[in-house]
Amino acid sequence: MSVATRRRARVRVEGTVQGVGFRPYVHRLAGELGLAGYVLNDSQGVLLEIEGSSDAVALFLARLGPDAPPLAVLESLTVVDAEPIGADGFEIRPSPHGERADVPVTPDSATCDDCLRELLDPSDRRYRYPFINCTNCGPRFTIVRGVPYDRPLTTMAGFQMCEQCRAEYEDPRDRRFHAQPNACPRCGPSLSLLDSEGRAVARWDAALAAAVEALGGGAVVAIKGIGGYHLACRADDDGAVGALRARKHREDKPFALMVGTLVEAARVVDIGDAERGLMSSPQRPIVLAPRQAGAPVADSVAPGALELGVMLPYSPLHHLLMRDFRAGALVMTSGNVSDEPIAFRDADAVQRLGAIADLLLVHDRPIETRTDDSVARVVASRRPLFVRRSRGYVPAALTLPGGTLRPLLGCGAELKNTFCLARGSRAWVGHHIGDLENYETLESFTEGIEHFERLFSVAPAVVAHDLHPEYLSTKYAFERDGVELVGVQHHHAHLAACLAEHGEQGTAVGAIFDGSGYGTDGTIWGGELLVGDTGDFRRAGHVAAVRLPGGDRAIREPWRVACAWLTAVGATPPRALRELVPERKWAQVAGLVQSGVASPLTTSMGRLFDAVSALCGLRTAVNYEGQAAIELEAACDPHERGRYPIGLESIDGALVIDPRELVGVVCADLAAGVAPGVVASRFHAAVAAVTVDACSALAGANGTDIVVLSGGVFLNRRLLERVCAGLDERGLRVLTPERLPIGDGGISYGQAAVAAQRIARA
Numbered sequence: 001m002s003v004a005t006r007r008r009a010r011v012r013v014e015g016t017v018q019g020v021g022f023r024p025y026v027h028r029l030a031g032e033l034g035l036a037g038y039v040l041n042d043s044q045g046v047l048l049e050i051e052g053s054s055d056a057v058a059l060f061l062a063r064l065g066p067d068a069p070p071l072a073v074l075e076s077l078t079v080v081d082a083e084p085i086g087a088d089g090f091e092i093r094p095s096p097h098g099e100r101a102d103v104p105v106t107p108d109s110a111t112c113d114d115c116l117r118e119l120l121d122p123s124d125r126r127y128r129y130p131f132i133n134c135t136n137c138g139p140r141f142t143i144v145r146g147v148p149y150d151r152p153l154t155t156m157a158g159f160q161m162c163e164q165c166r167a168e169y170e171d172p173r174d175r176r177f178h179a180q181p182n183a184c185p186r187c188g189p190s191l192s193l194l195d196s197e198g199r200a201v202a203r204w205d206a207a208l209a210a211a212v213e214a215l216g217g218g219a220v221v222a223i224k225g226i227g228g229y230h231l232a233c234r235a236d237d238d239g240a241v242g243a244l245r246a247r248k249h250r251e252d253k254p255f256a257l258m259v260g261t262l263v264e265a266a267r268v269v270d271i272g273d274a275e276r277g278l279m280s281s282p283q284r285p286i287v288l289a290p291r292q293a294g295a296p297v298a299d300s301v302a303p304g305a306l307e308l309g310v311m312l313p314y315s316p317l318h319h320l321l322m323r324d325f326r327a328g329a330l331v332m333t334s335g336n337v338s339d340e341p342i343a344f345r346d347a348d349a350v351q352r353l354g355a356i357a358d359l360l361l362v363h364d365r366p367i368e369t370r371t372d373d374s375v376a377r378v379v380a381s382r383r384p385l386f387v388r389r390s391r392g393y394v395p396a397a398l399t400l401p402g403g404t405l406r407p408l409l410g411c412g413a414e415l416k417n418t419f420c421l422a423r424g425s426r427a428w429v430g431h432h433i434g435d436l437e438n439y440e441t442l443e444s445f446t447e448g449i450e451h452f453e454r455l456f457s458v459a460p461a462v463v464a465h466d467l468h469p470e471y472l473s474t475k476y477a478f479e480r481d482g483v484e485l486v487g488v489q490h491h492h493a494h495l496a497a498c499l500a501e502h503g504e505q506g507t508a509v510g511a512i513f514d515g516s517g518y519g520t521d522g523t524i525w526g527g528e529l530l531v532g533d534t535g536d537f538r539r540a541g542h543v544a545a546v547r548l549p550g551g552d553r554a555i556r557e558p559w560r561v562a563c564a565w566l567t568a569v570g571a572t573p574p575r576a577l578r579e580l581v582p583e584r585k586w587a588q589v590a591g592l593v594q595s596g597v598a599s600p601l602t603t604s605m606g607r608l609f610d611a612v613s614a615l616c617g618l619r620t621a622v623n624y625e626g627q628a629a630i631e632l633e634a635a636c637d638p639h640e641r642g643r644y645p646i647g648l649e650s651i652d653g654a655l656v657i658d659p660r661e662l663v664g665v666v667c668a669d670l671a672a673g674v675a676p677g678v679v680a681s682r683f684h685a686a687v688a689a690v691t692v693d694a695c696s697a698l699a700g701a702n703g704t705d706i707v708v709l710s711g712g713v714f715l716n717r718r719l720l721e722r723v724c725a726g727l728d729e730r731g732l733r734v735l736t737p738e739r740l741p742i743g744d745g746g747i748s749y750g751q752a753a754v755a756a757q758r759i760a761r762a
Helices: 022-032 054-064 113-119 163-170 204-216 238-248 262-268 273-279 316-325 346-353 439-456 472-479 490-501 552-556 558-569 583-595 605-615 627-635 660-671 676-701 717-729 744-761
Strands: 006-016 036-042 045-053 073-082 090-092 191-195 200-203 221-224 229-234 256-258 286-290 307-311 330-334 359-363 375-378 384-388 398-410 420-429 462-466 484-488 508-518 524-532 537-543 647-651 654-658 706-710 733-735
Touching (some): 022 036, 022 045, 022 054, 022 090, 045 054, 191 204, 200 204, 204 221, 204 229, 221 346, 229 238, 238 330, 262 273, 273 286, 273 375, 346 359, 398 490, 420 744, 439 472, 462 472, 462 744, 484 490, 484 744, 490 508, 490 524, 490 706, 490 744, 508 605, 524 676, 552 558, 552 605, 558 583, 558 605, 558 660, 605 627, 605 676, 627 676, 627 717, 647 676, 654 676, 660 676, 676 706
Parallel strands (some): 221 359, 256 307, 286 375, 398 462, 462 484, 537 654, 706 733
Antiparallel strands (some): 006 045, 006 073, 036 045, 191 200, 191 359, 229 330, 256 330, 286 307, 375 384, 398 420, 508 524, 524 537, 647 654
């Protein structure tokens, strides 16, 4: 074929195309079609040139996207014709260096079916090798130190590949071509079992066998995973679970579970097709689902909760562990002491977890970035709803509608913190950091931001932050030098995050219900009805304000909020509550409410749920955030169809949800002997109905059909499903967060979206 009859095309591919087998795929496709040229990774994605007959080049371009590897995500594909040069053969070229990074880093991915088959094949050289992986699976984000994503810039740099692994790594036809964590028992990471003081007691298969035996006998074992350590024990043993709770200082907060298969998962929780798909996805999140009656799980795993969080194995080590354990589910909870970040460095794990775990099952592949398990649920047959977005999803980029003219950082909230870096049209929301309430989590926060800034070459010129001056994330923003600061109201960030995620730039109504957020008037907001877009908002309504006696102490002791509401309506506490709170303490707190001393005003919907939980005698003090509301939802009588009256009136141009009548009727019902489950059900129905009425009225008055539901209160499945159904019946379009958490984990992205809009409008 003469040069004159040939076509040559230069193709730029952007998206998640590194570390996912995209180059060998291009090599194979070009070879199949008889095309010449080259392909390489660079700081923008993948660059390739192809040359051959016009028909073959056209077919190559037509198949390039649709036939791409399973983990590849093509965001853009640009083709420019070039002058044919008569090239012969197709090659994979090395990555150039010294350019600015601008390529998505791939999230960690669960063991693929091909690797799992090899793992369990006695004839395979990687039989029972706990670190088997290929281009289609394995650690990515948690081992990467820089880009381009090549082995020297990962934590596998210290492992020299043997001849067989090197041959796979260099063969474009092999599934392990340029799989950066590629290794085998001869040349890769190894497994060890340590005692609680860090002394090695076994290695390789013997280490795993001893750990399994210890778990079966009721021991607590720390297990090093992909993004950090877990603490594990058998889930059907109240003694083992109780020991773990006592040592971890985690009194009531539910533990996550790991099971070996979907069949075993179905014995523990009630799952449908959507839950099965989510649970078995490459991301392998913990999936929250209703507990099965008679599930072989100790009550102490999730006391007072309707749901259990269940995940399937996502690393080869987990697969081997669950296959060898053969005794049902294992508790698999974060490897930390309560409120601390998870341990991910080995020496730190021995120091912090040695007092909790009887043994530590470890390996010598370093973890670069600690990453907790993601948590999600399926609600109202909608797409998954995130409770926590981390391993498996981070650091996949989100689109920032309209983009940002200047690189920026969103610092996030105080609780459930994440951060967000943005440049151009891309936003990278960081992994779950946790509650910024101590030095350890603050250090994790600052280290995470620095790591993302290096990975994605973002030097923020604008830093967006919460309005609360005492949040550590806000103080961090104030300490950044040479940046423009943008303060973003907490609940507006919730609204903006959901709108930006869905690509909506018009006006919407937002019902933003949570525990607390600093309001523009200096009071504590939390039951907010907003009208606005990503750039601006107005407060169109709210829950009636009540005192919060003792400030933060009332968050930990819900009976105090109940006292505030009863004082507001002039009612006496129900007998169940009187028996739990001494009369003298009640009188003291009522005095605080009446005087206003140390009792700031709040419009929090979360605190209203706490108050009703306390009135029902369910929870007067909490051991973890949201406990009172979780137990109130769990107490609901599924057969009750009634609902309480709740006020909704316009006061000074704002719609005010007034629960005073509701609180009075709740007290009367409880005094008359109505069961707490009936009271809880009627309360949920009332809040759902008034939310639907308020949002419908505001949507009509503001000429929009979009309603955003966000904030931690909407983690309540019963409430969210009822509000969604009611708004659907009114013909309104309901938006909830789908790619980010509905709670404060999405705040940082919302701050970035608000800041970007304000920059554009300036």
